[in-house]
Amino acid sequence: MVVLSVPAEVTVILLDIEGTTTPIAFVKDILFPYIEENVKEYLQTHWEEEECQQDVSLLRKQAEEDAHLDGAVPIPAASGNGVDDLQQMIQAVVDNVCWQMSLDRKTTALKQLQGHMWRAAFTAGRMKAEFFADVVPAVRKWREAGMKVYIYSSGSVEAQKLLFGHSTEGDILELVDGHFDTKIGCKVESESYRKIADSIGCSTNNMLFLTDVTREASAAEEADVHVAVVVRPGNAGLTDDEKTYYSLITSFSELYLPSST
Numbered sequence: 050m051v052v053l054s055v056p057a058e059v060t061v062i063l064l065d066i067e068g069t070t071t072p073i074a075f076v077k078d079i080l081f082p083y084i085e086e087n088v089k090e091y092l093q094t095h096w097e098e099e100e101c102q103q104d105v106s107l108l109r110k111q112a113e114e115d116a117h118l119d120g121a122v123p124i125p126a127a128s129g130n131g132v133d134d135l136q137q138m139i140q141a142v143v144d145n146v147c148w149q150m151s152l153d154r155k156t157t158a159l160k161q162l163q164g165h166m167w168r169a170a171f172t173a174g175r176m177k178a179e180f181f182a183d184v185v186p187a188v189r190k191w192r193e194a195g196m197k198v199y200i201y202s203s204g205s206v207e208a209q210k211l212l213f214g215h216s217t218e219g220d221i222l223e224l225v226d227g228h229f230d231t232k233i234g235c236k237v238e239s240e241s242y243r244k245i246a247d248s249i250g251c252s253t254n255n256m257l258f259l260t261d262v263t264r265e266a267s268a269a270e271e272a273d274v275h276v277a278v279v280v281r282p283g284n285a286g287l288t289d290d291e292k293t294y295y296s297l298i299t300s301f302s303e304l305y306l307p308s309s310t
């Protein structure tokens with residue numbers, strides 16, 4: 050088995066979710082279709098609720114910023130003029146969400162609504178999150194060795210907690226010391242990793258970030274974070290240069306902590 054030694058200065062392991070702890074297929078074949086199939090009904094049912102109105106406001110703000118993009122779908126401001134107006138507004142939000150999802154965009158606005166929509170499915174037990182088999186045993190071992198384990202995903206913190214709280218491995222939320230999402234910044238910007246280190250109270254070189262996306266690995270590395278690229282079934286392929294440049298692991302069990310037995 051390949052073994053990757055974790056540098057002695059690392060005290061925090063920061064984990065991506067999709068393609069790292071969890072199969073991309075679970076996200077693309079289960080989580081995302083749930084949104085596309087249910088968003089219209091969800092908006093119709095929850096429209097009057099404060100949380101739903103906040104989600105729509107954030108999506109509208111995002112739509113304004115996106116106006117210059119090819120194929121962008123605007124969301125009109127509410128005029129409060131009757132049922133037809135409301136139905137048109139809901140349809141615009143649905144179209145905007147589906148457009149953003151067709152591009153796999155990671156906007157905070159989209160991720161916030163998705164998290165709220167998944168809540169009902171997870172808490173009712175209709176959905177359980179999948180984790181690769183090596184994830185839970187490895188995380189337990191790291192924590193026993195004194196490591197802190199944090200999550201940094203484009204999925205909202207609320208969605209992350211749903212996944213860890215309702216998984217095929219049971220409720221594994223207690224295995225995580227904290228969560229970060231795009232509210233701290235984009236995963237492809239190095240400043241986000243500096244902010245995460247600040248928030249945890251460590252230096253960036255005390256962190257090891259595991260991700261499947263080399264643009265994220267590159268941004269983290271620019272901030273002096275240690276990185277390893279995770280190669281999982283179904284992940285996007287890497288170029289020969291990327292394979293040579295990055296430390297690669299195919300399972301969390303390949304990480305060797307000098308402090309552990």
Ligand SMILES: CSCCC(=O)C(=O)COP(=O)(O)O
Pocket residue numbers: 065066067068076080155160163201202203204205208209212236
């Ligand atoms: C709580 S993660 C749900 C999946 C998701 O929406 C997503 O964008 C995953 O992105 P990641 O940064 O974990 O690759």
Ligand SMILES: [Mg+2]
Pocket residue numbers: 065066067068069260261262
């Ligand atoms: Mg990922």
